[in-house]
Amino acid sequence: MSEQREGGERLSRAAAHRLSLYLRALAGWPADGGKVSSGRIAEACAVSDAQVRRDLAALGNLGQRGIGYDARDLVAAIRAALGIDRTWRAVLVGVGNLARALLRYQGFRAQGFDIVGLFDTDPAKIGQVVEGLTVESAATLGGRAKELGAELAVLTVPAETAQAVADVLAAAGVRGVLNFAPVLLRLPPRVKLVTVDLAIQLEQLAFLIQPGEAEPAPADG
Amino acid sequence: MSEQREGGERLSRAAAHRLSLYLRALAGWPADGGKVSSGRIAEACAVSDAQVRRDLAALGNLGQRGIGYDARDLVAAIRAALGIDRTWRAVLVGVGNLARALLRYQGFRAQGFDIVGLFDTDPAKIGQVVEGLTVESAATLGGRAKELGAELAVLTVPAETAQAVADVLAAAGVRGVLNFAPVLLRLPPRVKLVTVDLAIQLEQLAFLIQPGEAEPAPADG
Numbered sequence: 001m002s003e004q005r006e007g008g009e010r011l012s013r014a015a016a017h018r019l020s021l022y023l024r025a026l027a028g029w030p031a032d033g034g035k036v037s038s039g040r041i042a043e044a045c046a047v048s049d050a051q052v053r054r055d056l057a058a059l060g061n062l063g064q065r066g067i068g069y070d071a072r073d074l075v076a077a078i079r080a081a082l083g084i085d086r087t088w089r090a091v092l093v094g095v096g097n098l099a100r101a102l103l104r105y106q107g108f109r110a111q112g113f114d115i116v117g118l119f120d121t122d123p124a125k126i127g128q129v130v131e132g133l134t135v136e137s138a139a140t141l142g143g144r145a146k147e148l149g150a151e152l153a154v155l156t157v158p159a160e161t162a163q164a165v166a167d168v169l170a171a172a173g174v175r176g177v178l179n180f181a182p183v184l185l186r187l188p189p190r191v192k193l194v195t196v197d198l199a200i201q202l203e204q205l206a207f208l209i210q211p212g213e214a215e216p217a218p219a220d221g
Numbered sequence: 222m223s224e225q226r227e228g229g230e231r232l233s234r235a236a237a238h239r240l241s242l243y244l245r246a247l248a249g250w251p252a253d254g255g256k257v258s259s260g261r262i263a264e265a266c267a268v269s270d271a272q273v274r275r276d277l278a279a280l281g282n283l284g285q286r287g288i289g290y291d292a293r294d295l296v297a298a299i300r301a302a303l304g305i306d307r308t309w310r311a312v313l314v315g316v317g318n319l320a321r322a323l324l325r326y327q328g329f330r331a332q333g334f335d336i337v338g339l340f341d342t343d344p345a346k347i348g349q350v351v352e353g354l355t356v357e358s359a360a361t362l363g364g365r366a367k368e369l370g371a372e373l374a375v376l377t378v379p380a381e382t383a384q385a386v387a388d389v390l391a392a393a394g395v396r397g398v399l400n401f402a403p404v405l406l407r408l409p410p411r412v413k414l415v416t417v418d419l420a421i422q423l424e425q426l427a428f429l430i431q432p433g434e435a436e437p438a439p440a441d442g
Contacts, residue, residue, distance in 0.1 A: 016428040020421040024405055044405055083427040097322035104318065107403055107420040112427070152426065176430040178422060182328055184245055184265055192429035194422050199328040200241040201399060201415050203303045205373065206333070207237040208413035209397040210304040 011058065011081060018055055019078045021045040026075050035068040084112045091117040091150040091174075093165050094157035095125050095135050098180060102154060103131040116148045121161075141165070145172040152176045159183040166191075232279065232302060239276055240299045242266040247296050256289040305333045312338040312371040312395075314386050315378035316346050316356050319401060323375065324352040337369045342382075362386070366393040373397045380404040387412075 011019070025044035026036065038052040045052070056062055056069065059077045063069045079085045090113050092099055102108065103115060118130055119138045128135045136144060145153070145168075153169045155162055155177060162181035169177060169191075176192040179185055182199050232240070246265035247257065259277065263270040277283055277290065280298045284290045300306045311334050313320055323329065324336060339351055340359045349356045357365060366374070366389075374390045376383055376398060383402035390398060390412075397413040400406055403420050 011428070013425070013428075016425060017421070020418075020424045021405070023424070024403065024418065024421065028404060081428075082424045083431040084424055088427060088430075097318050097325065101318035101322055102419070105419060108423065111420050111423045113423055151430070176426045178426050182245065183249060184242070192426060194426040194429065196417060196419070196422050197241075197245065198323070198326060198417070199332050200238070200245065201417050202328065202332045202334055203241045203244070203305055204234070204237060205397045205399050205413060205415040206304040206309060207232070207234075207302075208415065209309075209372070 015055055015058070016082060018045065018047060018051070019082055021047070022052065022055070023075065023078050023082075026071060026078075029071070034071060036071045036074065037068040038063070087112045087114050088152050088176075089114050089116045089149050090152035090154055090178075091115070091119060091141070091145050091148060091169075092154040092156065093119045093138060093141065093169075094155060094181075095120040095122075095128075095130055096156060099154075099156040100130065102156065103133075113152065115154070116150060117144060119144070138165070142168045142172045145169060145174060150174055152178065155179045155181055157181055236276055236279070237303060239266065239268060239272070240303055242268070243273065243276070244296065244299050244303070247292060247299075250292070255292060257292045257295065258289040259284070308333045308335050309373050309397075310335050310337045310370050311373035311375055311399075312336070312340060312362070312366050312369060312390075313375040313377065314340045314359060314362065314390075315376060315402075316341040316343075316349075316351055317377060320375075320377040321351065323377065324354075334373065336375070337371060338365055340365070359386070363389045363393045366390060366395060371395055373399065376400045376402055378402055 022041050022045060025041055029036070038056065039049050042049040042052045056074070059081050062073055062077055076085070092102070092115050095118050108115065115133065118133045118135045119141050120126060120135050121138045125135050126137050150172070151174065153174045155165060157165055159181045162179065162183045163185055166177055166185045166187055170187055174191060177185065177187065179193060179195045182197050185193055185195070187193050243262050243266060246262055250257070259273040260270050263273045277295070280302050283294055283298055297306070313323070313336050316339050329336065336354065339354045339356045340362050341347060341356050342359045346356050347358050371393070372395065374395045376386060378386050380402045383400065383404050384406055387398055387406045387408055391408055395412060398406065398408065400414060400416045403418050406414055406416070408414050
């Protein structure tokens, strides 16, 4: 993962991931409207102090030497850099237990993700109201995603159907997919993909606890 | 993320992640007992052919020039390298929707993770049978985790209680924690941590779809 960016203005994906960690650390501290040091963020996120200062310097002239960063300004700057200082309209496809857990997850709305439509293929689920939204037929997904102005989609469908659903969403103009199905999706380059593959996370944990593993456990996302 | 390892025998964490992706790709293809080329794996995982060949060469003498790899041997070698060629006993703490989704997730057992105990603080949940296991009181977690021989733990508890639960698990001798609570946990170095932080994944997706972002979307886990 290279930290070098040709344009210079945009963050690397690794830097964006660290900014997410900083935001998580800042959220865990009392909102006293006070100052926070790069060292405190560095310690909480298991990143070097110098790295934190470099990452935050890239966001603009935020800190004051010897005083630190204004916590509120820092949160606002990081949210702007990550693109979560606005609301994203999203549809969710596949209304099972995972979807219900996600819909109840406070973080969705807090990060500016507004779920505006639920879809499923199961006739028993279509018409049900889940967390205030009525489940619609997945057969109508393409047209409805456009009507709803969905920019993002959350996929909590079985692996077998994920690619077909992703194709419909891509054709409907969705720009990003958060995929929980354990499958490697293929999407046109204009549609961005983040996959949360639990099997891979489990494998990484098994790998880490094998005898001989000496790397420190980072607080990764 | 450095690919350099001082010892030389162990994989880097990045390489382990790529092996997980290769395994995912191999699982998606028909088990015809046949051969598979590094190029086919490379294409499915959006990794270079040379990288795939290097990663697989590190696992031993598996491929034959011009013929490719035996798919079954490759899967076995990757599973051994990742430490999922055995069964890991795990407890799950926090029996909500996410936990229910995870318990139904076929990948858990397929990756060798055997959930042997469920724990919650909610009196209404204690005693319930979920996916064949009786939910026990979280107050008994430390002693029961030892009795059950738990090596791993899955945390699906609220952010506020995650650290306290993690401390109990660490004291009980658990070696690895798969954490879904949106919080940066602190654990002793002998306890490994993999955090699945949905807020961070959402932030990364928002970051990727911002105007100006030009990086290809990797099939990450």
